[in-house]
Structure formats: C-alpha cells, structure tokens
Amino acid sequence: MKYMLLVCGDDTADASGMAPVEPWVETLGDQGVRLHGHRLAAPADAVTVRVRGGEVLRTDGPFAETKEYVAGFDILECAGLEEAVEAAARHPVAALGALEVRPFWPTEGEDDAETELRRLDAELTEAVRARDTDRVLTCYAPDATAFHSADGPVQRGLDALRASLEETFAGTTGPVHREVLRFRVHLDESIAFGHALVRLRATRTDGTERDETLRVSTGYSHTGLRWQILHEHVSTTDTKTEERS
Template sequence: MKYMLLVCGDDTADASAMAPVEPWVEELGDRSVRLHGHRLALPSEAVTVRVRGGEVLRTDGPFAETKEYVAGFDVLECDSLEEAVEAAAKHPVATIGAMEVRPFWPMWDEEDAETAVRRLDVELTEAARERDVERMLACYAPDVEVFHLTTGQEQRGIDAFRKAVEGVFATVTGPVTREVLDFRVHVDESIAFGHALVRMRATRADGEPLDDTVRVTTGYRNIGLRWVIVHEHVSATVEAENGKERS
C-alpha cells in the first residue's frame, strides 16, 4: 500500500546536528520502499490561491502562519502502516520536526496504472484497424513528441503528428493490423515507459502488401484522470521473414 510521508520542519529548531537525509533516501530506495519524493521551497515562497464569488484571490505566503511547515514529501510503498511509521521514524527530520504518515485514498474501485497503460495500447490497436485518426490521437498528449521511421522526421505537437498519421493512412487501403508481439511496461507513479515489438500489416494503395515489424519505445504520463502518450520513438525495423534487423 502507498503512503504519503509529509516531512514537517520547524523553523525554530536547531538543525545543525541533524544527520544528512541522503543515506535514508538511498537505503529506502534500494529496498524499493521509497518510490518518489522531493524537498520543497520555504513557506515564504508559497502562493495561496482561493476562489470566492468567481474571483481568484492570490496571497503570497503559506495558507497558515505557523512555525511548523511541510518541508518535503516522500511516497512510500509499504506492507503495513507500522512499516511506514518505522520508515518515517528513521528520517533525520523526525529528530527536530515531525513526520505525518498518511495512506493514499483506497484504489479498490480504480484501475491500476499498468492495466491502464496496457489498455491504452489496445486502444491504439483498435484505432489503427479502423484507420480512425481522431481515436488514435486521443491516446496522445497535446505536446507529444513522436519519431517514426516512416517519415524519417520528428513530429512535435499533436497537429504535426496528425498530419503524419493521415499521411501514413493515405498510403494504405482497408484495415491496418497492429499486432503487439512483446510489450514490457514499467510504471512509476505518474510516469511510465513501455518497450514493444509491433508488427504492422496492411495493403498499400498500389496493391502491394505492407508487413513491417518495428521496435517502439513509449513514454506515458498520468494527467490526473487518464494516461496519455507523451513520447514515442519507432526504432530499427526488423525483417519479418528472418528476424534480422535492418541497418
């Protein structure tokens, strides 16, 4: 289960004798307990935002004036609350401040990240078969960066990518078969990476068959309600008949 560890500092405490944080980060990282985290700027650099009557009210400074403040955060993956508390107690800031351990909201009814990413890949396969450009583009972020061997160029942004996809679909007739031969996914909180071997088959406009197998490296980002593709690189093609990479 995931836990948010809020590192609460105290601006009146003497931190001169506090142990360095780096060994704690390295130890928990090596054990795959600490998934992510970062130090935050001081409260004096905060901006508090409120909306009242449709008007945005901005106040420079923290939400509450207090000597205690959130100095950083860490996301932990632990088997129990007790394990998370034990990890928090070993954090150097715990000796001069406080550590708030809070479990993430239960995700029993939510789709796990890897399943969501794999479902997105299935959507690409369905969109390719129907040659549905808009359905395919819905899988990508507006600022996506894509490099494909077909055009030999990098497309930056969804508009450039749309032109490239339309250009590819214009060279074939009928459905496009997208067969994923191998797909490995690594997910880390709000980002994910995929490595796939994909076979594309279709009929060219001149009646000749198209049968290419390519390696696809994909970067994904969780934008809150769904995952989208932010980077895609189609690398060296592979000869379907003998499995040898082309130079």
C-alpha cells in the first residue's frame, strides 16, 4: 500500500545537529520502500491560491501561519500502516519536527502501472489502425515531443503531431497495421520509459506496400489521472538484427 509522508520542519528548532537525510533515503530506496520524494522550497516561496465568486485570489506565502511547515515529501510502498510509521520514525526530521503519514486514497479495480501502459499502447495500435487522428492524440500529453527520423523534423505539441499524422494517413489507403513485436517498460512513481520493436504495414496511395520495422523509445508521464506519452523517438531498424538481440 502506498503512503504519502509529509516532512514537516520547525523553523524554531536548531537543525545544526540533525543527522543527514541521505542514508535514510538510500536505505529505504534499496529496500524498495521509498519510491519517490523531494525537498520543497521554503514557505516564503509558496503561493496560496483560492477561487471565490469566479475570481482567482492569490496570496504570497503558505496556507497557514505556523512554525511548522511542509519541507518535503516522500512516497512509500509498505505492507501496512505500522511499517510506514516505523519508516517515518527513522527519518532524521522526526527528532526535530514532525512527519505526517497518510495512506493514498484506495481505488477500486486499480491496475498496476505496467498494465496501464500496455493498455495505452494497445489503444494507440487500434487508433492507428482506424486512422483516427483524434483518438491517437489522446494518447499523448499536450506538450509531447516526437522525433521520427524517417519523417525528418521534431514535432512539438499536439498541433505538430496532428499535422504529421494527417500527412501519414493521407499517403496510405485502408487500415494501417501496427504490430508490437516487443515491448519493455521501466517505470517509477510518475514517469516511465518504454522500448518497443514495432512493425508498421500499410498500402500507399500509389499501390506500393509499406512494411518496415521501427525501434520506438517512449517517455511516459502520469498526469494524476492517467498515463500519457510525453516523448517519443522512432527510428527504422534492421528486423533480423533486432530479433536476435
């Protein structure tokens, strides 16, 4: 089960003798308990945002005036609450400030991240086969960047991707077959990288056949609701060489 660990500092405490945090981070990371985390800037750099009556109200500084403030966060994967509390108690800041341990909100039927990424890739395959540009673009983040060495320039953003897709579909007739020959993925809490070998087959408008094998490297980002493609690099490759590797 995942837990959010809010690291709360105390601006009145003397932190000069506090033990370094790095050993705690490294130990829990090696144990597979700490998945992700980061230190935050000081409360003076915070901005509090409220919307009242349709008007955006912005206030410099933290939400509440208090000597305790959130100095950082860590995401833990633990068997239960007691294990998460034990991990929090070993954090150096626990001796000076406080650590809030809060479980993630449970989601019924939640799939693991790799399953979601494979489902995303399957959706991309079906959208390409249907020549549905809008459906393809839902797989990409709004600020996605794609580099297709066979097509030339880098495409940045959905408008550029749309133009590239429409040009590709306009040059073919009938379905475009996208067959995933191999797909590997490495993921973290909110980012993932995929490496795939993809066979692309289609009939060009002049009647000739397009049949090529592509090496696809993909960077994924989790938006908080779902995974999307943030970066994509496609290059042609030698099928026999790749299948032996």
